[in-house]
Amino acid sequence: MQLCKTPTEVVQHIHSHQRVFVHGSAATPSTLLAALLDRGGEITGVELVAISTFGAIDWNRAKVREHFFMNSLFVSANVREWVDTKDGDYVPVFLSEIPALFRKGAMPIDVALLQVSPPDKHGYCSLGTSIDAALAAAYSADVVLAQINPKMPRTHGDGHIHTSRITAAIELDTDLPEVRYGAEADERTEKIGRYVAELIEDGSTLQMGIGAIPDAVLRHLGSHKGLGIHTEMFSDGVIPLVEKGVVTNEFKKVEPGKILTTFVIGTRKVYDFVDDNPIVSFRDVSMVNDTAVIRKNPKVVAINSALQLDLTGQVCADSLGTYQFSGIGGQMDFMRGASLSEGGKPIIAMPSVTKKGISRIVGTLADGAGVVTTRGHVHWVVTEYGVANLYGKGLQERAKGLIQIAAPEHREGLERQFYQRFTRGS
The missing domain is CATH 3.40.1080.10 (Glutaconate Coenzyme A-transferase)
Incomplete structure (x- = not known):
């Protein structure tokens, strides 16, 4: 060198x-x-x-x-x-x-x-x-x-x-970049966090995406027992659950006793937490995100988000129309892995509207939007207005469930789109 x-x-x-x-x-x-x-x-x-x-x-x-x-x-x-x-x-x-x-x-x-x-x-x-x-x-x-x-x-x-x-x-002695996802929390994310936490059973293995919602979920898991972590990334929110003995990793089948991840991003607190810490195992993402590996764990709960979700359950998580906003990432890896896990729950958790008040639940995805997670892979959808279980449901029943957890001011418009789509020829 x-x-x-x-x-x-x-x-x-x-x-x-x-x-x-x-x-x-x-x-x-x-x-x-x-x-x-x-x-x-x-x-x-x-x-x-x-x-x-x-x-x-x-x-x-x-x-x-x-x-x-x-x-x-x-x-x-x-x-x-x-x-x-x-x-x-x-x-x-x-x-x-x-x-x-x-x-x-x-x-x-x-x-x-x-x-x-x-x-x-x-x-x-x-x-x-x-x-x-x-x-x-x-x-x-x-x-x-x-x-x-x-x-x-x-x-x-x-x-x-x-x-x-x-x-x-x-x-070069330089500070690593820091992100405080917990600082982005508001009343909506806290409600979503509570709803998601209610879906998580003791002994579950968790995967969390990036952002304020996963941190909100973690804040509502203080009374849970025997949770494990197998995730592509985590942030500061995991640390209190380890310190309280909520996260023990005892029921995991893949590297039991350890938090399994491939990267972390947060504040200096999480960087210090992972430093020379033998309970945190960083592995190649081809292993961590392999659905065949993920599904070996019991009760895998995958918590991811969306930019848009249509009334049939199609998830756009990477683009705003044709504008490339983020990427596919590991969402599909874990949504599929969780659905194949015994007792697993793949969850899409998102605010019902954007910061500008535009509904994230839509009749059809925006022109040019990419489908990251198909409607065949989506089981649970959570907003601040409740929970919809789409698994095994037909298109009409899915749409009705999603309208119920959309923002109230957008439900009438979504019902019109439902009528136009599903009552043709009647």
Whole structure:
């Protein structure tokens, strides 16, 4: 490993027309990425591949957009507008399948840009907060460049990389990005959290998506017993349940006694919690999100959200019409895994309306919207107005149930759409 003095020196190892994987979430190597983008014009035709990046990215300038192409596997807020221009794109793919894109050569990686912990006495660095597909990228790439950060936790599991694998690196002591999902809570999310918590039985194994609703659910599980965690990600909300003895992981079949995850994002509290903590196991996302693995656990409860849901139960979770907003991620991995689990419950939990008061439950999805989770996979839907069980229900019965948990001010319009759709020819 070549230890460099400046970020610019590190990224000199990247050349024109290469594909560069950028480590994501809390592990986003922001300093190295900024130094790379500053080379626009000096190098050209560079494709950036990332799942979800955090931090400020100064992309909206000519020398970046002319010479770099952002090809996102899950669109985050800081690159959303970039992806939705001619200088970017989005790859629809299940989170569980991304490592295979790299390993099997469907999307070969030339360079992996990582943020890691300092090496231990054996020379191994940790990928820290984000193993996900970064592990596959790190071992598939010809060149590995690293930002070594003493504030990156050392995590147990798969995410270790020896310094001999790293081409060049720089040591930088910088704070990891923090997100406080609990701060986004309001009366609606608390009601949703209570409804979802009532569906969760003792001994269940939980998967939580990102955002205020999963944190709200966790706040209402204080009286539960013997819960386990098998999830692609978690945040601060899990910690109090571990401390109270609610999360014991004793009934899980996959790595019993351990929280199984592939990345974390939250505040420094969760980064400190996972640091050298043997009860938290970080594994490659191809294993964590494999439906055949998920279903081995009892009573898997998958809690995910939606941007729109139509009256038949189709879920759009990645786009606003044709505008690419996020990505498929692991929603389908866990919705299917939960439905196959003995006693499992796949749940879509969402506010009934957007911040602008537009109904999320609609007669038909917006023109151009992508279906992430099909109506055949959706069982439970929860809003602040209640719970609808769609499993085994016909289209008309589903629609009636969903109208009942829509915002009251939108129910009349939805009933008209129901009438127009289902009473033709009568």
